[in-house]
Amino acid sequence: MMRRLSLFGATGSVGQSTLDLVRRDRESLRVSVLTANSDVAELARLALEFRPDLVVIADEKRYDDLKQALAGTNIGVAAGADALIEAAQYPTDLVMAAIVGIAGLAPTMAALEAGVDVALANKEALVSAGELMTAAARKSGATILPVDSEHNAIFQCLAGGRIDQVRRIILTASGGPFRTMSADDMARATPAQAVAHPNWSMGAKISVDSATMMNKGLELIEAHHLFPVGLDRIEILVHPQSVIHSLVEFVDCSTLAQLGSPDMRIPISSALAWPQRMVTPCAPLDLASIARLDFEAPDEVRFPATALCRAAIAEGGARPAQLNAANEVAVAAFLAGRISFPAIVETVRRVIDADAPATPASLQDIFSVDVASRAAAQYLVDHFEHA
Amino acid sequence: MMRRLSLFGATGSVGQSTLDLVRRDRESLRVSVLTANSDVAELARLALEFRPDLVVIADEKRYDDLKQALAGTNIGVAAGADALIEAAQYPTDLVMAAIVGIAGLAPTMAALEAGVDVALANKEALVSAGELMTAAARKSGATILPVDSEHNAIFQCLAGGRIDQVRRIILTASGGPFRTMSADDMARATPAQAVAHPNWSMGAKISVDSATMMNKGLELIEAHHLFPVGLDRIEILVHPQSVIHSLVEFVDCSTLAQLGSPDMRIPISSALAWPQRMVTPCAPLDLASIARLDFEAPDEVRFPATALCRAAIAEGGARPAQLNAANEVAVAAFLAGRISFPAIVETVRRVIDADAPATPASLQDIFSVDVASRAAAQYLVDHFEHA
Numbered sequence: 018m019m020r021r022l023s024l025f026g027a028t029g030s031v032g033q034s035t036l037d038l039v040r041r042d043r044e045s046l047r048v049s050v051l052t053a054n055s056d057v058a059e060l061a062r063l064a065l066e067f068r069p070d071l072v073v074i075a076d077e078k079r080y081d082d083l084k085q086a087l088a089g090t091n092i093g094v095a096a097g098a099d100a101l102i103e104a105a106q107y108p109t110d111l112v113m114a115a116i117v118g119i120a121g122l123a124p125t126m127a128a129l130e131a132g133v134d135v136a137l138a139n140k141e142a143l144v145s146a147g148e149l150m151t152a153a154a155r156k157s158g159a160t161i162l163p164v165d166s167e168h169n170a171i172f173q174c175l176a177g178g179r180i181d182q183v184r185r186i187i188l189t190a191s192g193g194p195f196r197t198m199s200a201d202d203m204a205r206a207t208p209a210q211a212v213a214h215p216n217w218s219m220g221a222k223i224s225v226d227s228a229t230m231m232n233k234g235l236e237l238i239e240a241h242h243l244f245p246v247g248l249d250r251i252e253i254l255v256h257p258q259s260v261i262h263s264l265v266e267f268v269d270c271s272t273l274a275q276l277g278s279p280d281m282r283i284p285i286s287s288a289l290a291w292p293q294r295m296v297t298p299c300a301p302l303d304l305a306s307i308a309r310l311d312f313e314a315p316d317e318v319r320f321p322a323t324a325l326c327r328a329a330i331a332e333g334g335a336r337p338a339q340l341n342a343a344n345e346v347a348v349a350a351f352l353a354g355r356i357s358f359p360a361i362v363e364t365v366r367r368v369i370d371a372d373a374p375a376t377p378a379s380l381q382d383i384f385s386v387d388v389a390s391r392a393a394a395q396y397l398v399d400h401f402e403h404a
Numbered sequence: 405m406m407r408r409l410s411l412f413g414a415t416g417s418v419g420q421s422t423l424d425l426v427r428r429d430r431e432s433l434r435v436s437v438l439t440a441n442s443d444v445a446e447l448a449r450l451a452l453e454f455r456p457d458l459v460v461i462a463d464e465k466r467y468d469d470l471k472q473a474l475a476g477t478n479i480g481v482a483a484g485a486d487a488l489i490e491a492a493q494y495p496t497d498l499v500m501a502a503i504v505g506i507a508g509l510a511p512t513m514a515a516l517e518a519g520v521d522v523a524l525a526n527k528e529a530l531v532s533a534g535e536l537m538t539a540a541a542r543k544s545g546a547t548i549l550p551v552d553s554e555h556n557a558i559f560q561c562l563a564g565g566r567i568d569q570v571r572r573i574i575l576t577a578s579g580g581p582f583r584t585m586s587a588d589d590m591a592r593a594t595p596a597q598a599v600a601h602p603n604w605s606m607g608a609k610i611s612v613d614s615a616t617m618m619n620k621g622l623e624l625i626e627a628h629h630l631f632p633v634g635l636d637r638i639e640i641l642v643h644p645q646s647v648i649h650s651l652v653e654f655v656d657c658s659t660l661a662q663l664g665s666p667d668m669r670i671p672i673s674s675a676l677a678w679p680q681r682m683v684t685p686c687a688p689l690d691l692a693s694i695a696r697l698d699f700e701a702p703d704e705v706r707f708p709a710t711a712l713c714r715a716a717i718a719e720g721g722a723r724p725a726q727l728n729a730a731n732e733v734a735v736a737a738f739l740a741g742r743i744s745f746p747a748i749v750e751t752v753r754r755v756i757d758a759d760a761p762a763t764p765a766s767l768q769d770i771f772s773v774d775v776a777s778r779a780a781a782q783y784l785v786d787h788f789e790h791a
Contacts, residue, residue: 173660176563182681184688254691264663269673270686272663273560276651286656294569299657301571304641304699312691 022289023050023107023133025124026115028059030220031138031164034282035113035289036063042295049109052101052124054116055079061086071095073104075120102127111289114139115164118345119387122146126380132157136288138164141345144235145338146383147242161243162288167236168243169284170262170275175244176292183246185266188236189256190315193227195358196257200319206358208351225348229361230315234326235344238337241330248331253323255313260302276302322362329369334376335386336369342390343368350398357401364397409676410437410494410520412511413502415446417607418525418551421669422500422676423450429682436496439488439511441503442466448473458482460491462507489514498676501526502551505732506774509533513767519544523675525551528732531622532725533770534629549675550630554623556671557649557662558631563679570633572653575623576643577702580614582745583644587706593745595738612735616748617702621713622731625724628717635718640710642700647689663689709749716756721763722773723756729777730755737785744788751784 022039026032032053039046048067053060055076064072064087071093074083080096087094095104105112105127112128113136114121121139126146128135130153137143143150154161163169167188175183194213195203211228212221226232233253240251254264262284264274277283280299289295317324329336347364350356356364368390377383409426413419419440426433435454440447442463451459451474458480461470467483474481482491492499492514499515500523501508508526513533515522517540524530530537541548550556554575562570581600582590598615599608613619620640627638641651649671651661664670667686676682704711716723734751737743743751755777764770 173658179680187691256691261661264691266688267681269670269677269681269684270664270667270688271560271670271674271681272689274648274661274663276659276661277657280657283656283658287658290656293566294654294656294658297656301653301657302659304574304643304651305701308699310697310699312695312697314692 018045019047020045020110020289021047021049021108022111022113023104023109023128024048024113024115025050025052025101025105025121026054026113026117026138027051027063028053028056029115029117031113031115031281031285034285035115036067038282038286038289038295038297039067041298045295046289050104050107052104052116054120057082057086064092065090068092071104071107073100075101098123105133106131109133111136113164113288114142117141119145119342119384122383123380126150126153129153129159129161130157132159134160134162136162136164136285138285140165140235140239141341143239143242144341145387146377146380147238147337148333149377149380149383151242162291163239163243164281164284164288165236165239166277166281166284167263168239169287171240171244171265173275173287174263174265174273180244180246182267183244183250183265184268184270186240186244186246186251187254187264187266188233188240188251189254189259189261189263190230190233191227191259192255192257192313192315193230193232195228196255203319203358208354211351211358221352222345222348225351225361226344228358229322230320231322231326231344231362231365233315234323235341237323237326238330248327253315255315256310258307258310260304260307260310278302322365325362325366325369332373335374335382338377338383338386339369339374339390340365342387343394346391346394346398350401355401356398360401364394364401367397368393405432406434407432407498407676408434408436408496409498409500410491410496410515411435411500411502412437412439412488412492412508413441413500413504413525414438414450415440415443416502416504418500418502418668418672421672422502423454425669425673425676425682425684426454428685432682433676437491437494439491439503441507444469444473451479452477455479458491458494460487462488485510492520493518496520498523500551500675501529504528506532506771509770510767513537513540516540516546516548517544519546521547521549523549523551523672525672527552527622527626528728530626530629531728532774533764533767534625534724535720536764536767536770538629548630549678550626551668551671551675552623552626553664553668553671554650555626555630556674558627558652560662560674561650561652561660562631567631567633569655570631570637570652571655571657573627573631573633573638574641574651574653575620575627575638576641576646576648576650577617577620578614578646579642579644579700579702580617580619582615583642590706590745595741598738598745608739609732609735612738612748613731615745616709617707618709618713618731618749618752620702621710622728624710624713625717635714640702642702644698645694645696647691647694647697665689709752712749712753712756719760722761722769725764725770725773726756726761726777727752729774730781733778733781733785737788742788743785747788751781751788754784755780
């Protein structure tokens with residue numbers, strides 16, 4: 018059966034992996050919509066290859082370039098934030114939400130409100146607006162298929178079970194590049210050290226989030242929204258090899274786990290083919306060669322970010338959006354050499370220690386919290402710099 | 405919803421664990437039938453506690469004792485092999501087949517032919533008569549719910565998936581007490597050394613099977629019957645800690661695994677409650693405390709049993725029944741100090757190297773193969789002893 022796919026964020030890493038899988042299974046998958054932020058040349062190239070009905074470039078200034086590149090084709094062309102939201106409502110079977118950052122939130126919400134299943138690779142959207150998104154999905158009947166490897170693992174482990182039969186969800190964490198580093202050495206850690214992730218090849222922002230373990234804290238918030246078993250039933254387990262992507266323990270004390278090579282095409286394919294599976298070109302797991310898997314409890318003294326995230330989602334309301342916004346500003350400041358590594362999490366802590374804004378009731382409220390929290394974090398960063 | 409349970413082999417280890425779970429969930433489980441081989445006192449005690457409709461003692465000589473012990477109750481009493489078969493057809497929702505050895509085959513077949521779901525803890529039945537049993541289940545629509553921890557793990561991993569989407573089944577093996585022993589030392593191994601299993605507390609026969617890895621070979625045969633993905637898609641992986649009970653790799657290279665403490669009540673509860681789950685008193689898995697899981701490829705030079713089993717099931721027909729019968733005789737001879745440890749597998753090899761009997765078409769054929777193969781093995785054992 019042919020499935021139609023709308024791909025938001027076609028030129029990024031998840032977008033490219035998605036299209037790699039589509040290329041191998043043109044019989045079952047057809048691209049209806051492609052979008053990108055600003056890379057017109059690549060978006061046009063992909064449009065000519067995949068022949069979607071519609072392409073959208075977020076940056077309105079690139080509209081003419083895109084229009085010209087696709088002249089003579091019958092591919093529809095649009096540009097701008099509103100066009101992205103309209104494109105999310107274009108008839109399709111699955112929206113792949115792979116736009117990075119808060120920019121992906123509005124089109125993702127539009128798809129969920131329209132009752133379209135969403136393969137969600139946009140972490141920030143769910144962290145900042147998890148309650149609005151899950152409420153929209155419940156109302157419209159849309160399914161959120163998580164693409165993050167950890168949440169996809171949990172989703173797969175739950176496929177045969179019911180969420181009320183879950184005793185515990187165990188989110189695995191690599192521990193990041195500083196897992197064995199002393200607090201003193203972390204205080205002197207450089208951006209170059211922080212972006213060297215041991216298992217996955219990732220961008221600078223998410224690599225730093227892995228080093229602080231803020232990434233795992235954000236995933237804890239995501240897991241809480243996606244799998245509402247109660248926050249005290251979601252634990253973090255450090256597993257340096259990142260072979261087990263997460264585990265679900267049921268009331269009978271039977272535990273299911275999903276494992277795989279560190280290749281994003283595995284969780285992406287799981288979302289694309291769900292509830293079936295599709296053949297991928299990924300490397301099968303060779304546990305005899307891997308030989309050994311290690312596990313340890315997280316150290317929330319050296320890595321306070323996960324406890325901070327747990328507190329933020331326990332309080333709820335605007336806190337997770339504040340936390341996410343402050344973290345983005347603090348990570349950028351660290352990468353620019355303006356604040357120390359421990360100051361990243363400290364900046365976030367101070368932003369969410371302020372009086373709580375009102376609970377966001379709309380995307381507009383989320384955006385307001387986001388802007389205000391970025392400004393607050395920026396103020397603190399400037400303050401750290403001059404301290 | 406109340407489920408009726410007929411428990412065959414109530415006084416053995418799996419039977420006792422089953423009743424321990426029933427005791428904790430009297431709201432959902434009601435025992436209809438209890439059977440035992442010869443332990444009248446314990447069977448009567450259990451009957452008075454669980455108040456089944458019918459109890460059966462296999463040993464006909466104990467009928468009067470059982471009748472007398474249950475005098476004044478309205479519990480039906482019967483004895484003998486035919487009574488066991490009739491009891492397997494007694495109205496129920498699930499038969500727990502926990503009789504050890506070939507003695508469990510006839511009642512299990514009777515239940516499958518009657519279309520009753522069977523929780524199967526009887527390894528020998530499936531090894532010897534797998535084709536007849538799976539054919540009977542297919543014909544009547546009965547489901548076989550495996551209770552062996554490895555097969556139950558695979559069954560759980562498949563719950564959300566389809567067998568035609570399986571790329572590989574990976575059966576884990578502890579490697580047994582002789583995993584790191586040299587071939588020379590194995591040649592001198594004693595029964596006392598062989599029965600010291602590192603992870604599970606088990607009887608002497610299955611402990612020796614674990615030491616030779618014949619146990620894993622028998623499980624390979626079982627897996628082939630239960631999960632017909634093709635013999636070349638079933639692999640064995642040595643995993644000394646026995647925490648991962650087995651794994652299923654799908655066509656997308658995503659792998660699911662089931663993990664748990666070494667407590668048979670976990671797979672038993674899975675079969676009792678399937679497709680739901682029930683609360684058990686088992687210890688949750690604490691991977692941070694376990695700290696480390698190891699994996700290695702099996703060494704089929706030092707442990708030739710698994711390759712022998714693979715060859716036997718590849719040839720099919722009477723071979724697996726021959727192999728199982730010969731192994732029982734050889735293990736008993738080893739435990740009695742009559743043959744060496746390597747002579748166990750060598751005896752089995754010689755028995756199945758003989759001309760193949762006709763493919764069994766009935767249980768009677770299986771029993772004939774069983775008897776003839778035991779005689780052949782006994783002849784070889786006597787020969788080894790005098791060599």
